[in-house]
Amino acid sequence: MMKKTSIKFLDELFERYEELVSCKDEILSATNILIEMYKGQKKLLVCGNGGSAADSEHIVGELMKGFILPRKISDELKDKINDEQLSEALQYGLPAISLVSHTSLSTAFINDQLPTAVFAQQVLGYGQKDDVLLCISTSGNSLNCVYAAKVAKALGLKVISMTGCKNSKLSDLSDITIKVPEYETFKIQELHLPIYHTICLVLENEFFGTH
Numbered sequence: 001m002m003k004k005t006s007i008k009f010l011d012e013l014f015e016r017y018e019e020l021v022s023c024k025d026e027i028l029s030a031t032n033i034l035i036e037m038y039k040g041q042k043k044l045l046v047c048g049n050g051g052s053a054a055d056s057e058h059i060v061g062e063l064m065k066g067f068i069l070p071r072k073i074s075d076e077l078k079d080k081i082n083d084e085q086l087s088e089a090l091q092y093g094l095p096a097i098s099l100v101s102h103t104s105l106s107t108a109f110i111n112d113q114l115p116t117a118v119f120a121q122q123v124l125g126y127g128q129k130d131d132v133l134l135c136i137s138t139s140g141n142s143l144n145c146v147y148a149a150k151v152a153k154a155l156g157l158k159v160i161s162m163t164g165c166k167n168s169k170l171s172d173l174s175d176i177t178i179k180v181p182e183y184e185t186f187k188i189q190e191l192h193l194p195i196y197h198t199i200c201l202v203l204e205n206e207f208f209g210t211h
Contacts, residue, residue, distance in 0.1 A: 002035070005209055006202040013198040019181050020191065026178045030160045031199050033176065035206050037132045037158070043095035045126055045157075047119040047148055048136035051189045053100040055136050055196065060101075062200040064093035069208045094203055097126055099148070119148035129156035137161065138188040140168020140177070149173040162195065164188040 002010075010028065014021050034044065044063065046056040065071070071091040078087040099122045100106075109118050123133060133152040135145040140163035149159045149170060161170040161177045164185075171177040180191040 002031075002202065003205060003209060003211060005211060006205045009198050009201045009205065013194060017191065017194055020195065022181050023178050026176050027195060027199070030176045030178060031202050033158055033160060034132060034199065034203055037130065038094055038203065038207060040130055042128070042131045043097065043126075044132050044134060045097050045099055045123060045148075045152075046134045046136070047099040047122075047145055049100075049142050049144065051185070052136035052138065052142075052192075055189070055192060056098040056100050056134075058193075059134070059196050059200065060096045060098040062197070063096040063203065066091045067200055067204045069204055071204075071208050092208065094207065097122075099123070099126075116143040117147050119144045120151040123148045123151045123155070123157070127152055127155045127157050131157045133157050133159050135159065135161045135170055135174070136192060137168070137170055138164050138185045140164065140166065140170040140179075142170075146170060146173065162192050 010031070014024060020027070037044065046059050048056045073087060073090050073092060081087050099119045102122070106118050109121050127133070133148060135149055137145045140161065146169045150173060152159050153173060159174040161174040163170055163177060163179050164183055165179045165181050166183070171179065178195060180188055182188045182191060
């Protein structure tokens with residue numbers, strides 16, 4: 001059961017964006033999958049193209065450091081580090097990797113191998129059973145995301161996708177697909193942001209909040 005404050009974050013999302021009520025069940029299911037993943041000491045892999053690549057980076061930025069909570073490290077760890085200034089700066093993170101970030105790896109692989117398999121290669125390298133892959137694609141048919149999802153499923157990862165409202169190749173491969181009720185790319189992206197912001201708020205609150 002989520003904390004009351006986590007439920008409040010989700011309720012506020014659906015109050016502010018009434019159109020997202022149509023995918024409420026999928027948002028709640030995706031959030032619960034991620035909570036269970038982090039309880040199991042696993043990690044999140046994220047990928048997307050263009051604006052969705054920026055969203056991938058954005059999500060990792062919210063998870064790997066404090067979002068709205070401080071996430072101070074423990075006194076025990078502070079003693080082991082033995083550096084007050086450094087210890088005060090550090091914050092606990094929720095492990096997440098953006099697959100769009102690795103320029104040398106990506107360009108080398110794209111140059112030498114099948115370019116659309118670039119995310120799949122990283123899933124093969126990073127992915128472990130019970131990790132989660134989050135694919136962000138406004139069409140749901142971005143081939144590099146589709147290939148990443150295929151490898152993820154083969155390795156025993158769960159796959160969550162965020163797309164527009166059309167059925168897609170990703171929706172066929174994913175455990176959960178959040179299909180926001182829009183068709184145009186920029187409108188889909190505008191609805192993706194409040195969803196992942198809210199999920200990041202809930203995850204932080206579940207692991208670092210008090211109630």
